[in-house]
Amino acid sequence: MSDLEERNSSLLGQARKLQAMLESAVDAIITIDGSATITTVNPAAARLFGYEQHEFLGRNVHFLMPEPYHSEHDGYIRNYRTTGRRKIIGIGREVTGRRRDGTLFPMHLAVSEFEMDGRVHFTGIIHDLSAHKATEMALRQAQKMEAMGQLTGGIAHDFNNLLTVIIGNLEMLEGKLTTPLQRELTTEALEAADLGARLTARLLAFARRSHLEPESVNLNNFVVGLTDMLHRTLGATIYLSNALTPNLWSARVDPSQVESAIVNLAVNARDAMPEGGRLLIETDNAAIDADMSATLDGLPPGDYVRLSVSDTGAGMPLSVRERAFEPFFTTKEQGKGTGLGLSMIYGFAKQSGGLATIESVEAKGTTVTIYLPRHRVEPVRLHGADDLTAMPGGGQVILAVEDDERVRKLTVTRLSQLGYTVLAAASGTEALELLKSKAVDLLFTDVVMPGGMSGYELRQQVRELYPHMPVLLTSGYAEELAGNQVKPDADLRILRKPYRMADLASAIDEALKV
Template identity: 50%
Template sequence: MKSKLTSDHSLGEIVRVLDGANIIVHGFDGVISRWTTGCEELYGWTREEAVGAVAHDLLETVFPVPLHEIHAHLRQHDIWAGDLTHRHKDGHVIVVAGRWVAVRSEAPSDLVIVETNIDVSALKHTQTDLIAREAHLRSILNTVPEAMVVIDETGTITSFSPAAERLFGYAANAICGENVRCLMPQPDRDAHDGYLSRYLTTGERRIIGYGRVVTGLKKDGTRFPMELAIGEAIANGNRIFTGFIRDLTSRHRIEEELRQAQKMEAVGHLSGGIAHDFNNLLTVINGNLEMIERRLDDVKLRALLREAQDAADDGAILTAQLLAFGRRQPLNPKLADVGQLVSNFSDLLRRTLGEAIELRTIVSGAMNRALVDASQLQNALLNLALNARDAMPRGGRLTVEVSPAQIDADYARMFPEVRSGSYLLISVTDTGVGMPPEVRQRAFEPFFTTKDVGAGTGLGLSMVYGFAKQSGGHVQLYSEPGQGTSVRLFLPATAAGKVHEDPAATESKGVADMPKGTETILVVEDDARVRRVAVARLEDTGYRVIQAAAGAQALQLLAAHPEIRLLFTDIIMPGGMTGDELAKKARVARPDIKILFTSGYAEPSVAGRELAAEGSWLKKPYTAWELAIRLRELLDERSGSLA
């Protein structure tokens, strides 16, 4: 391309006519030959000061690319444009949009550059400020726990915050452009457009407001309570609505647990008071029966009297159970080896269960010492064994396991009444009929029973609950219909009982010391609270986590994400597919995948699952350390080894 030809006179005439513009004429050596009045005003240098100086030195020019590349571009194309940074005579920075044109004068070797500059400093400052504000806003949205969803006046989603992605399960790029109805269950889904249309037409503020509690719908179909606050704004003449959403699931769960605890406490006080009064009545009854017995010679009447005494003794046992539930039963705690105590008690349990039920006693650890009332502990075990026997009318297996346990801060946060620390765990697990959710929820309530009239008082589990709480411990129940039941009794361990404690499970070591990884792990857990804790633990140690609430969803994710290295799944899950069935199908599709099971039962084989028994598994509650170590053991194995 040929450079434009112009005479020196013509060039001077152009500069004179455009004197008010910012025009600099200089050679390829940068020496200024013409300097307009506009440049004097923009840069502060007079024409006399500028002409003859090197432009790049005078203005301290900062180029976007090396100067020699600009010169080469000009020789080939005649024109170059780009942003430049100059400095005013007083030192402040000026950003200009520069346009350089190579002009050839009448002498073929005389090539000059006509440089025109437009001051864009204010625009650059505005852009920089806008970028900073956007970054600040994005950091806020990424940090704030509340989800944010923005819609237009047609209900179309235009913005979806990271918190909203985590809450609803949709990716922003997939949900933007869809109608916000997809985040609502019926009947709100059908009613939403009517609310929006009515507001736009009449101004009726059904959709605007703060603190409204509504129901949300996640991508996986889960409904959840949420608090919704909606604001309105006008942007570029268009109306937009911004909704801030707070997940109330945890709050409702805590409120329900608090109500349940208050109810149990109230019933405990009531039952304790009744038991004390009833004990007074029994004292009178037993005393009078004893005095009558001394004066009674009739054999037939003595038989009737003994029946009355037996009934009074049963009443005394009943009041003892009421007192235990109300935490008013006087305990006589002594330092005892719980493992030895349970082993010695096994013979009585075996006779109680009968021949149709196999009893297995497992004691882990050399020393399992706790400060406990031995008779009350045996009474609790007997009640649990009787319940298990009734749940296995055609026989089965009962497993009693004693082992050290560590409850860490993550587990304690899920159950507000539990403190972290060292415990002795006594698990009583049966292979019986199990409990549906509605029964499991009320299992520890006094007088609640599913047995026939006259077959039980409904105080067995409530007595166990009261004994554990009064001993400073904790009780947890795992049960699924058809899968059996596991009652787990946590008793605070004494210092001597910590001998077996795994150093990796202690709270003294921080997250920084844990074994870490970067692999992708699929977590499958139907309990949302447990799943959230597992995901948080894995992400804290560097893993990429994909999560599912059921087996069918997990298989879909496994097919869509070939990068998944390990499947971490609960064994017992509702929805038609158990954890070991999921593992079998996963291994068919991905023979190389590692599998780690978790279970609230005493052992995986309690559900009759051979694969679960063969595989690696963690017993709930597991600590973050136990999970981190087990993952690395599996992931660092050779590819051909079994998980």
């Protein structure tokens, strides 16, 4: 073989290697000449932009760009060739591409310049940033919701302390009133305080600081059980239907939260369909793998029970959909919504180890989906006993531990009225000192307290020092009890703030019986 033939063979081999590299490249690669006309394109570019490879060739590259870059692109090249000033060439930057179907997507574009046969050419290497941007957005959203949850939970905790004082003093005042008008005013004030308590309960659900009482349940039972009530609530113009998976897995959740979520979603759907429409409630089993997890805000892979509520209503624009789970965000008229329904559902799902998502298209409808972890033990429904009438105490000694002075004063008064002898402490440390010198029948302590010792930690120490002493906890949200640091404990008892006198009497009586 002659030297010329060897060189030609070598060049042909190199060309084939380059072609193979171009064909197998993951990123899109496009070359253009000095007039911005496309000369070569690889398969990755065809897949990314949605065209066949031959449809690129001979066209100005600006057809792959949205405005204003589409109109200004040729000017960029002329400016560079005239002045030598670089904006992308040799530098790279994030820009926006336009697919064949008109959709836009973020991409990183790196452009290099080369000369061949005395003519200038440019090579663009394009990396699709869609997945990266989606991950960034999900992270920002998660961080924002976490920050809002911390703020909301703290506010709700303080409000619960205030409501405890208001409700307690109103109840004690109620028994001393002499006229019907006085009793009516007090009753209205108590009802308003109860509404405030329900409001803070929703805030705490969003903040994932509610003390949930989970049971192993089948979600189909809730959907079927609520159907008649939903028919009455939705009205004649809304067609309600169910699509329930027969062999639905069990989920371990708080039943009251599930019922509240279904009703809230149904009411939201009704409001989105003022002229009527269709509402569909679905349940199914969902096995989430690693790929699906990435699209569901990092929901851990595993088995989940999925509950979806879909409507054919007005739908949401992107700006509304992105904020729909935020507390107090609402598009309803003033006085017609608190903006806490969806935020409560979001917090309930997250605290239960799952996720809530929204899919919505304007003028087509909305679907809210709740993912709840599968529970592999068959449901055992717990039937509560009838409400107990609060009975006065028999002089037992109760140590009440509460850092809020107003709540502590109220607690002492209430327990004294119930017939108990009451000792009071403002911290866990003070309580332990009192226990050294006083005989106590029950420790009644707040959970969240300053000073380095929570009510839960105080309970642990008391159980070690005085193993037979019963302990009753109380809190506005009991964040330690909602977190992972608390081990399951059948003997754990908690009274949630704000509470009525009858609730306090019943909880104390039950704790003393143990």
